[in-house]
Amino acid sequence: EAQVTQNPRYLITVTGKKLTVTCSQNMNHEYMSWYRQDPGLGLRQIYYSMNVEVTDKGDVPEGYKVSRKEKRNFPLILESPSPNQTSLYFCASSPNPLNYGYTFGSGTRLTVV
Amino acid sequence: DQQVKQNSPSLSVQEGRISILNCDYTNSMFDYFLWYKKYPAEGPTFLISISSIKDKNEDGRFTVFLNKSAKHLSLHIVPSQPGDSAVYFCGAGSYQLTFGKGTKLSVIP
Numbered sequence: 001e002a003q004v005t006q007n008p009r010y011l012i013t014v015t016g017k018k019l020t021v022t023c024s025q026n027m028n029h030e031y032m033s034w035y036r037q038d039p040g041l042g043l044r045q046i047y048y049s050m051n052v053e054v055t056d057k058g059d060v061p062e063g064y065k066v067s068r069k070e071k072r073n074f075p076l077i078l079e080s081p082s083p084n085q086t087s088l089y090f091c092a093s094s095p096n097p098l099n100y101g102y103t104f105g106s107g108t109r110l111t112v113v
Numbered sequence: 114d115q116q117v118k119q120n121s122p123s124l125s126v127q128e129g130r131i132s133i134l135n136c137d138y139t140n141s142m143f144d145y146f147l148w149y150k151k152y153p154a155e156g157p158t159f160l161i162s163i164s165s166i167k168d169k170n171e172d173g174r175f176t177v178f179l180n181k182s183a184k185h186l187s188l189h190i191v192p193s194q195p196g197d198s199a200v201y202f203c204g205a206g207s208y209q210l211t212f213g214k215g216t217k218l219s220v221i222p
Contacts, residue, residue, distance in 0.1 A: 004156075031208070042119075042214035043149075043157065043202055050208060058209055090156050097208065098145040101159020 002027045004105035006091050012111045013081055021076045021108050023091030031094045032074040033058070033102060034066065036087040043090070049074055081112040116140050117205050119213035128222050132190040136203030136213055139184065143205040146179060148188045150199045151215070157202060161188070193220045 004025045013019055025032065033048035035058075045058030049068040063085055065077040074093075078085060088109050092102035118137045126132045136146075144165050149157040163170040163177045163186070170177050176189045186205075190197055200215040 033210075035212075040214065043204075043212040045210055045212075048208060048210075056209065059211060092156070097210065098147075098164070099162060101147055101149065101162060102157075104156025104158070106156055107154075 002103070004091055004093050004103055006089070006105040006108050008108060009106065010109050012113065014113055015082055016080050019078050019081060019110075021078075021089060021091075021110070023074045023076065023105060024072050025074075025091075025093040025103070026072065027093060027095075027103065028071065029093035029095050029103075030071070031097050031102075032068065033092045033094075033097070034064070034074070034076050035090045035092065035104075036060065037090065037107075038087050046076070046089075081110075083112050086110060086112050115213075117203060117211050117213040119201075119203055119216045121216050122214070123217040123219070125219045125221060126193045128195055128220055129192045132188075132193045132197065132218055132220065134188040134190075134201050134203070134216050134218065136186050136188075136205075137184060138186075138205045140205070141181075141184065144207045145205070146177065146186050147204040147210070148175075148177060149202045149204065149212075150197075151202060152199050160201075190218075193218075195220050195222050 034046040047066040049055045092104045094102045147162040148160040151157040203213045204210045
């Protein structure tokens, strides 16, 4: 089944403890992206990647890192999480997000206490 | 400053009628405009897109209209069905995509 898989689905962590949210897609898509969804703010893009080793900042990249060493994987790294990074995170992939849109994963709900 | 605005947080429509969801943007450099639908506890689902060189794109019950002079786009759903009840996000830009805050559509049977 063609899909975008994020792990974990739920995570509670403490301020300052480094964490990684993994994202993997099995559709051989060039483009991948991370979004966060917050009440009253909608979806905001964190980072996106147009291919292996090519990444760029979205609207809200502060406090996040990404890497694209392989086409299928696009992990999101929070080096020192803070409570304002408590959010619902979505990973997405696409062959071309402008014409075909993104296929989104099911989301990771992160709570930083 | 919010570059993509969906000014109606919610909309209720009778089943079978037309649903019109609106979106305004401020950046005239945006190349593409997209609509996504989102159900609770799921990721967003791509519905339809339109490039800035067009003013209309249709896909089944969904039609997107783009008015570049007014920096306005709208999504028409005809006829509306109860399964269309969801939050709809308008997105604009290029590979860096900016979304509005969403409009919750409720289709009443």
